[in-house]
Amino acid sequence: MKGICILGATGSIGVSTLDVVARHPNLYKVIALTANSNIDVLYAQCLQHQPDYAVVVNADSAALFKDKLKDSAIAGITVLSGKQALEQVATLDAVDSVMAAIVGAAGLLPSLAAAKAGKTVLLANKEALVMSGDIFMQAVSESGAQLLPIDSEHNAIFQCMPAAYKAGNSNKHVRRILLTASGGPFRQMPLEQMAGVTPAQAVAHPNWDMGKKISVDSATMMNKGLEMIEACLLFAMSPDQIQVVIHPQSVIHSMVDYVDGTVLAQLGNPDMRIPIAHALAWPARFESGAKPLNIFDVGRMDFEEANLERFPCLRLAYKAIAAGGIIPTVLNAANEIAVEAFLNEQIRFTDIPVVIEACMDQFEATIANTLDIILAVDEQARIITQKIITELR
Ligand code: NDP
Ligand code: MG
Numbered sequence: 001m002k003g004i005c006i007l008g009a010t011g012s013i014g015v016s017t018l019d020v021v022a023r024h025p026n027l028y029k030v031i032a033l034t035a036n037s038n039i040d041v042l043y044a045q046c047l048q049h050q051p052d053y054a055v056v057v058n059a060d061s062a063a064l065f066k067d068k069l070k071d072s073a074i075a076g077i078t079v080l081s082g083k084q085a086l087e088q089v090a091t092l093d094a095v096d097s098v099m100a101a102i103v104g105a106a107g108l109l110p111s112l113a114a115a116k117a118g119k120t121v122l123l124a125n126k127e128a129l130v131m132s133g134d135i136f137m138q139a140v141s142e143s144g145a146q147l148l149p150i151d152s153e154h155n156a157i158f159q160c161m162p163a164a165y166k167a168g169n170s171n172k173h174v175r176r177i178l179l180t181a182s183g184g185p186f187r188q189m190p191l192e193q194m195a196g197v198t199p200a201q202a203v204a205h206p207n208w209d210m211g212k213k214i215s216v217d218s219a220t221m222m223n224k225g226l227e228m229i230e231a232c233l234l235f236a237m238s239p240d241q242i243q244v245v246i247h248p249q250s251v252i253h254s255m256v257d258y259v260d261g262t263v264l265a266q267l268g269n270p271d272m273r274i275p276i277a278h279a280l281a282w283p284a285r286f287e288s289g290a291k292p293l294n295i296f297d298v299g300r301m302d303f304e305e306a307n308l309e310r311f312p313c314l315r316l317a318y319k320a321i322a323a324g325g326i327i328p329t330v331l332n333a334a335n336e337i338a339v340e341a342f343l344n345e346q347i348r349f350t351d352i353p354v355v356i357e358a359c360m361d362q363f364e365a366t367i368a369n370t371l372d373i374i375l376a377v378d379e380q381a382r383i384i385t386q387k388i389i390t391e392l393r
Helices: 012-022 039-049 059-069 083-090 105-116 126-132 134-143 152-160 191-196 199-203 212-220 222-235 273-281 312-323 327-343 351-360 371-392
Strands: 002-007 028-035 053-056 078-081 097-100 120-123 146-149 174-181 242-246 252-258 263-267
Touching: 002 012, 002 083, 002 105, 012 028, 012 039, 012 097, 012 273, 028 039, 028 083, 039 053, 039 059, 053 059, 053 083, 059 078, 078 083, 083 105, 097 105, 105 120, 105 126, 105 134, 105 327, 105 371, 120 126, 120 273, 126 134, 126 222, 126 327, 126 371, 134 222, 146 152, 146 222, 146 273, 152 174, 152 222, 152 252, 152 263, 152 273, 174 222, 199 212, 199 327, 212 222, 212 327, 212 351, 222 242, 222 312, 222 327, 312 327, 312 351, 327 351, 327 371, 351 371
Parallel strands: 002 028, 002 097, 028 053, 053 078, 097 120, 120 146, 174 242
Antiparallel strands: 174 252, 252 263
């Protein structure tokens, strides 16, 4: 029986994780669930899964949550609040595995704390890895933590790369990684219409049902850019070894091309419960609840190159990793602010890459070798991006 802490339990990945965990009550015990402010969903999850701890980061929501719990069947749950509480529950002795599924930079400190504490870290929160890069990977190797990728592409690569089971070990027999992308909802939209894209259109992904931020990232393909950086870090690859392939059916979740000409692919329906179940059961396997793949329903699979003119965010990610140092941290922070501004209808869809690049160009690629540097750069890049957005309007 393993103890699990789910950071970001109320989000898309958190809900899918609990769905899988509930299918295996003899293998996993839920120790802690965390949310930012969504106490209604958290309450229902606590009723069903009876964790020892529930964290509500937002203090006002936490107070409401405590009221809700009083005199309820789950009054015994310890309720904590504030950012520190995330690190506290991620490092509890009773916790063996931590699902890192908070969105954005807010997930960095608890995910890193779990890695430092030597937990099995199931990493969905790609922003945390992109912003902290080598620091995160170093924490993993120093503590001996097991890092298991949840992002469907990286989970696919992991499954196709047995030698990388200890994440971070480069595989010298790998020629390259083919990182697949659906191309999002605007793959074929006439370029001149892209400026008029609304938030509602951008969050409606053709194949995957996800949180808002990652849905916008998929529409701009910044998601694939972040994933390219994530793949370089997880599998010790150079950016020129990662080829982005548009595959609109989202059936192949990525491929590994070996020196002898063998290409291994992982296939499955686009259902995040598959990579989640893979990581939860690893190195064994168990049921995920996902529908089995019917290859005849798929019928055909298409592949095309990504168009950097249509998707400038992808170009920016390659630019950031080529520059190195703090620039990937800047890229991530600027993107988070730009996406938020787009969702709040403060900037147009096509302004997102413009704003990010303007911010990146204000930084020198100085070395990013401490957490303090990373956190300071993240904060500074957010302020600069806000300023660029204000000037744009
Ligand atoms: P959601 O927006 O659906 O959920 C985000 C979760 O994080 C919620 O539990 C939310 O709490 C919590 N949260 C948000 N802000 C904070 C904060 N400041 N402090 C603490 N908790 C916070 O996101 P997704 O589940 O879609 O994505 C989660 C991560 O997984 C992202 O990094 C994403 O890139 C990655 N990922 C997601 C995939 C998907 O299919 N959804 C696929 C691959 C990767 P509350 O509900 O209270 O706001
Ligand atoms: Mg992905």
